[in-house]
Amino acid sequence: xxxxxxxxxxxxxxxxxxxxxxxxLVKRFDGTTAVDGVDLAIPTGxxxxxxxxxxxxxxxxxxxxxxxxxxxxxxxxxxxxSNPQDVARFIGxxxxxxxxxxxxxxxxxxxxxxxxxxxxxxxxxxxxxELLESHGLGHAVERQIRQLSKGMAQTVQLLGTLVHEPRLxxxxxxxxxxxxxxxxxxxxxxRGLADKGTTVIFSTHVIAHAERLCEGIAIIAxxxxxxxxxxxxxxxxxxAQVRLETRRRxxxxxxxxxxxxxxxxxxxxxxxxxxxxxxxxxxxxxxEAGILSLSIERAGLHDAFVAIAGxxxxxxxxxxxxxxxx
Numbered sequence: 001x002x003x004x005x006x007x008x009x010x011x012x013x014x015x016x017x018x019x020x021x022x023x024x025l026v027k028r029f030d031g032t033t034a035v036d037g038v039d040l041a042i043p044t045g046x047x048x049x050x051x052x053x054x055x056x057x058x059x060x061x062x063x064x065x066x067x068x069x070x071x072x073x074x075x076x077x078x079x080x081x082s083n084p085q086d087v088a089r090f091i092g093x094x095x096x097x098x099x100x101x102x103x104x105x106x107x108x109x110x111x112x113x114x115x116x117x118x119x120x121x122x123x124x125x126x127x128x129x130e131l132l133e134s135h136g137l138g139h140a141v142e143r144q145i146r147q148l149s150k151g152m153a154q155t156v157q158l159l160g161t162l163v164h165e166p167r168l169x170x171x172x173x174x175x176x177x178x179x180x181x182x183x184x185x186x187x188x189x190x191r192g193l194a195d196k197g198t199t200v201i202f203s204t205h206v207i208a209h210a211e212r213l214c215e216g217i218a219i220i221a222x223x224x225x226x227x228x229x230x231x232x233x234x235x236x237x238x239x240a241q242v243r244l245e246t247r248r249r250x251x252x253x254x255x256x257x258x259x260x261x262x263x264x265x266x267x268x269x270x271x272x273x274x275x276x277x278x279x280x281x282x283x284x285x286x287x288e289a290g291i292l293s294l295s296i297e298r299a300g301l302h303d304a305f306v307a308i309a310g311x312x313x314x315x316x317x318x319x320x321x322x323x324x325x326x
Contacts, residue, residue: 110160132159
């Protein structure tokens with residue numbers, strides 16, 4: 001499913017330009033199809049999530065988009081270029097497999113990563129010191145990577161991804177291994193990048209991050225993309241649920257309840273009717289049901305994921321959540 005560019009027009013009639021578009025991407029390894037016909041359309045300046053369990057094809061898709069590996073079939077455009085390597089200097093990439101030279105000092109590691117993207121080494125060293133200071137790591141500027149905690153080292157690698165001020169930032173499972181405090185800091189950083197017009201794409205198997213951060217998502221399951229679009233569109237795949245509690249348990253007003261209504265304890269629950277809740281309210285009032293509470297709850301992204309990708313994919317996602325039982 002290809003997402004229309006106009007989906008992210010931010011309340012205007014003008015579609016936002018695309019940072020990335022892909023159609024029919026296919027990748028096979030030793031006869032096994034890892035990615036099977038992926039379509040994507042990611043607007044400039046969006047925070048976009050690639051959601052799926054481990055092994056779904058997220059990393060392979062990102063590597064094809066970045067030109068690290070070539071697709072066996074399909075087309076891609078990244079920042080207007082058909083060959084992603086032609087625009088590599090405008091891209092920041094944090095791979096899932098973290099790796100820094102242990103003996104290198106923190107500021108040198110950041111400068112080195114910038115140099116790989118065309119940033120002059122002297123300028124990279126200056127910016128590295130500034131970035132470390134502004135992210136609370138001024139005390140670690142001269143420390144070797146081996147002397148840093150895991151969280152600090154991950155922050156250094158992230159800053160190295162950003163030091164050359166890329167237009168497109170791609171983060172593969174960036175929250176993996178971070179504690180709750182550093183996950184929160186990373187979410188703030190991602191929002192700050194988008195506020196400056198940078199496109200941020202991140203893969204994750206933790207739905208909560210995508211629900212808090214993303215305007216748009218692609219769900220990948222079994223190498224396919226059953227959904228790509230806005231988060232609210234994914235949630236709307238499941239009708240909103242009505243939760244009703246009344247003082248009276250009997251009366252003619254019961255006939256106004258939808259056929260799918262079921263009683264759970266003191267509450268009635270049912271899908272929001274297409275006609276809305278107003279006709280029901282009228283029947284409840286006229287029937288003197290005695291409304292104690294009535295709420296309308298939209299489906300969460302997790303429920304939408306289950307509906308779109310299936311129970312098996314959802315169970316794989318849950319199994320890989322932090323703190324999940326082994």
